Amino acid sequence: GSFSADCANEYTLTFKVKVTDDSKVYYENQAKVVYKDRNHEDESDYTNYSNISAFGVKPVQPASVTDKLPDGLTYVGHTDQSGSVSAYNNVTNTVTWQWDDLPYGTTTVTVLVQVEPDSETEFVNKAEVDINGRASETNATYHEILDVTHVKTAHLNEGIANPGTETNPVKVRNNDYITYDILVDNPSPSGESGGFKPKAPRPSKIDFINGSFEQPVISTSSWIQNQSQVNGWFTRPTNPAHLGNPQSEMIEIQKPVSAGGAAGQFAAYAPDGNQYAELNAYVEGTLYQTVDTVPGTKVYWEFYHGARGYIAGNNTDKMNFYLRPEGATTGEPEAVAIDSYVAGSATYNWGHYTGSYVVPPGQTRTEFSFESVSTTSNNTAAGHYLDGIRLYTNSYIDLMKSNNSDGTVTNGEIVEYEIKAKNLGESDASGVVISDVLPAGTELATG
Structure with a gap:
């Protein structure tokens, strides 16, 4: 069934699984939520995903990402994810991230840069990824200064992501902002992590106040x-x-x-x-x-x-x-x-x-x-x-998933999952449906 989720309210769901194949060693899965804005039910559904919840023993996989920014771009900021430790080097104009143990699935980190006012060039950017000693490069992104027609595309100024191509770079203007998304893919040995999804971006709240004119309180008509x-x-x-x-x-x-x-x-x-x-x-x-x-x-x-x-x-x-x-x-x-x-x-x-x-x-x-x-x-x-x-802005159901396993599991062992769903948006949600596909090697425990 479905339920409603009012703003700021948190809801907790629990269920148990039984391990049926302990040869898998490592088990992970992810919950999914589909919902609507209660006041805008005629609009499309919203979909979001939980973090990846795992149990068993995962091999330790140290990892790093290095992104040297092209000349003509000014560093503005960057984000971390999944426990990364990061730094920006203003001498080399390079951002680096490091993980002691990169989780399975796709980890996304971002860099925000601004096109310098006097830039007259093309910007080609790649990042280097190293997972457990295996180094590789991402694809390249292409941007170039726009001469006449003012077009904004390409994850440009909060727009839709578009890396451009070598023959058709994305057009930018001086002082425009470019956000580079670096997706680090680390599938599990069984390949089951390939279907995992990142969380949906949370809409920014509107800092709007006193819409009913209740402040100040007046004593006369x-x-x-x-x-x-x-x-x-x-x-x-x-x-x-x-x-x-x-x-x-x-x-x-x-x-x-x-x-x-x-x-x-x-x-x-x-x-x-x-x-x-x-x-x-x-x-x-x-x-x-x-x-x-x-x-x-x-x-x-x-x-x-x-x-x-x-x-x-x-x-x-x-x-x-x-x-x-x-x-x-x-x-x-x-x-x-x-x-x-x-x-x-x-x-x-x-x-x-x-x-x-x-x-x-x-x-x-x-x-x-x-x-x-x-x-x-x-x-x-x-x-x-x-x-x-x-x-x-719209409702936003955030899912946080955890389990009570403390390490290696054996056949017949029971593991309990907990999913916390909280509406962090500015609208109440309705028709909330949470689903979860059990990891391979387990089955739903009854009783």
């Missing part, structure tokens, strides 16, 4: 203060003439007030939490927040928008929602929110808007903003209630 007093949020006026005017830097937070008596000048309830914001405090403007983003990441967004019943009759507020590079003040909106309210009505309706956005190449800072377009009252000091704003 309406509170207007300088933007510096409101966690995460900033405002700018629509009319450039208002720049520098203290009123253009104000943000308004409100508490719900029952409709009717207040003539609709407050929302009757907050859809998320106890407070909400009014976009236009004293002057018409844009409410925004800026966050770090990783190019290529799929980001989900949602918000609630409501109209202010400022005058008698049917009141309609129109607002643009943007996701765009930091500092941009133009572009196509991701959504146009149009919501109405009948002043004095006992019923208040919030519009709920959702969608997704893929961060463009090179965009490491993203602004999400709410721009006042119009209000029925035409009063620029009023209009547009906002609440329940979220900007987040």
Whole structure:
């Protein structure tokens, strides 16, 4: 069966196997998980894998990887995996990794470099791999400076991996970033490790705060203060003439007030939490927040928008929602929110808007903003209630697998596996299914 996995929650599964063929000496396997985002079940499944869990006696296999970076590239950083010890030598422009005992399967280490501003050359790169005294080279990757057409491909600036070829190198520009992935393949003697998969990359979390305007907590129905007093949020006026005017830097937070008596000048309830914001405090403007983003990441967004019943009759507020590079003040909106309210009505309706956005190449800072377009009252000091704003990435189920064996095993011995599944993403997961193919030489133990 399947189960749901809420954010930050951990789930533990256990099962036992019996050794049926102790001539194998070494046994290893890997668990797999398939799941969906609970709020986006119409989208494709996500798949991830656990670490490789092994028992028995594995031969010790010391290993090393050496990657001398081509001239014209500046070293930025590198990653370790599976217990490697690594170092960068700035004299030789070389990165080295060493393992006392390289695990079976595929181990991936990476190097991030930047194309130097004055480079005018082609970059051909290979790494040397040594496993237990057996040395070999990886394939070469090819990049060259782009002369005219600005194209970004090839695991370039967080893009899709593409090593290029000698006759068709990947085009790069000065100051572009290149990530070299070095995959060290070490299959087990039986060859069974060939089917093992690396863990899926974990999506970067969006450092977005105060989406329901619960900070600061207010004690009155309406509170207007300088933007510096409101966690995460900033405002700018629509009319450039208002720049520098203290009123253009104000943000308004409100508490719900029952409709009717207040003539609709407050929302009757907050859809998320106890407070909400009014976009236009004293002057018409844009409410925004800026966050770090990783190019290529799929980001989900949602918000609630409501109209202010400022005058008698049917009141309609129109607002643009943007996701765009930091500092941009133009572009196509991701959504146009149009919501109405009948002043004095006992019923208040919030519009709920959702969608997704893929961060463009090179965009490491993203602004999400709410721009006042119009209000029925035409009063620029009023209009547009906002609440329940979220900007987040998909769910991510991480699997950690272990067993209780302490060394050599014999026929009939029982080994217990434990799998811990934890949702490290920003969305709840549903339809979670975990599977595990038992290693050769074992069978499921009953009882």
